């Protein structure tokens with residue numbers, strides 16, 4: 001049984017500087033038909049789903065705290081953009097996506113999924 005997901009990598013920008021982050025260091029983009037939230041902290045880009053797992057807050061309208069955790073604008077729950085861990089302790093999990101900086105640009109990996117993945 002395979003436990004590591006396979007990713008399809010999507011180029012999202014020529015460089016980090018080409019990504020239009022707001023003053024909070026967050027933005028939303030469309031990748032492979034999904035809306036995802038990007039955040040930049042210490043010159044590193046992270047990606048996660050755009051809706052908060054608690055009650056659907058739009059995470060790009062929140063902000064990053066000093067440690068680079070994303071803070072939801074609705075109820076202020078905090079999540080690590082690297083691991084998806086709910087730092088403020090409410091027990092939710094934020095789906096994250098890997099980001100790679102390559103010579104050709106910035107890429108986000110979207111896991112290939114299938115209804116039959118559990119058979120592998």
Ligand code: FES
Pocket residue numbers: 052053054055056057072073074075076077
């Ligand atoms: S909707 Fe995000 S913390 Fe409640």
